[in-house]
Amino acid sequence: MPLLEMKDVDTFYGELQALFKVSIEVDRGRIVSVLGANGAGKSTLLKSISGLLETRSGNIVFDGKRIDGLPPHDIVDLGLSLVPEGRKIFSSLTVRENLMIGSYTPKARKQSHKTLKGILKLFPSLHARISQKGTDLSGGEQQMLAIGRALMSRPRFIIFDEISLGLSPLVVKELYRAVKKINQEGMTVVLVEQDVKRSLKVADFAYILQEGKVTLQGNPRHLTEETVKRAYFGL
């Protein structure tokens, strides 16, 4: 049984339909990539999974439990965590406080000191800046902080929304190394990206969205550039 299963999900913004019968499966321990241009519905998909948006029909099952309709904090508590697009570092909190807020759920809070140590080992550059304001960090460090913050809830399943957005290639490379390491530690990973090439390179499986529908899915090694382009742009 897949860890996350989304079946025939329709999501609306008021009257406007943004997802059309989207079905997605993510198996345990995998890295799954979700691709699509601006407005393809990637963010809507994430908001539907994390509980920020209510789905109108279909269902979402995480580890055998239906999560559509649950409030976001309950979904986090089940072990599903999100690194938001644009990092969303809390501006009035220090690096340490930003990390601590990640382990807000009671289960995670008990182990927060241990988790924090592990995260500082994964991102040593955060260690030196632990007492600084989160938003005083460089773009790359802020992204590391956002990832660390999501890891503080000790998730089994972690979604990265546009982690390479606006960062230098060198930093992006380092971040992807971290993503692989996180995956090797046993976490199931979903990468939502516009950087098609890089994310297909690390993914075990890919979904391509266009105008709110899944237009292509499969093992990235079996997808040709031609079919990806067509599914991505609809040409």
Next chain:
Amino acid sequence: MTAKPIRLTFIVILLAFLVTMPLWASRYAVNVGLLVCLYVTLASMWNLLAGYSGMVSLGQQMFIGLGGYTLAVSSMYFGVPVYLSVLFGGFISVFLAVLISVSVFRMKGVYFAIGTWVIAEALGICFSNWGYVKYGMGMFIQPAYKLSMSGVYYAGLILCVSSVALVFLLLRSNLGLALMAIRDDDQASETLGVNIFRCKFICFLLSAFITGLAAGVLYLNAIFIQPFEAFGISWTVNLLFIVIIGGIGTVEGPILGAIIFVLLQQFLSEYVGYNLIIFGGITIGVIFFAPRGLVGTLQMKTGWELFPVRRQ
């Protein structure tokens, strides 16, 4: 690090001054001290809502009126000891807060402000038409005549110290961290596992409880309660003045603001009519020149806090 001893010395001196006040000060001065204590309490609770939880309430007077009337009814009609009646006032306020939370928590921003205000106004009208509490004529709280000034003063002082301590400890706790995160970005904090409703609910109930208690002590001192005064918007307008000139979203702001407010109120009491103009003028001036309030601006310039709530 010499900041900590300085801070502690300052707090100890301040507390010693306040605790010994009834021994050496005049009755009038003690009365002013009591008013300061109560306004610090009320303003801290409004600040907890507006400054930290993003709930700008214009209806704190509903808890003031309810706290006062609970004191009046239970001490006059049921012969309950006055201080126990004050405590009842706090519980009744929490009860009201739970009742209305279902509806007011659906409102955001300015709608929340208006919603809470309307509830307070409605309660004022209800009480003024209710024979049991003597309609609009109001009630004299006779058992409060027998109380000593210093007894009431100490009740106010205890409330004042514990409400400041409570806000301080709350902000240093996990709940405080969550409140700050919600204030920065509510959606991001939600996806990190913060239960926004729960955080705001806790603050709302705490604020209602302590406001209800403070109202009880206030009416122990005032002795007379009347519905349109008790449920009037001017209470919250005063709190707004205190918190804005002191510094919204700071622990110390309401303290400084309350001292300034009560002293001004005393000095200006002879000039009825002009006092409102002066209060308004000061508020506009502070908003122009120190938008974070006196304490907030001072903290930004010097970095010194009496009650540091940040985790280093």
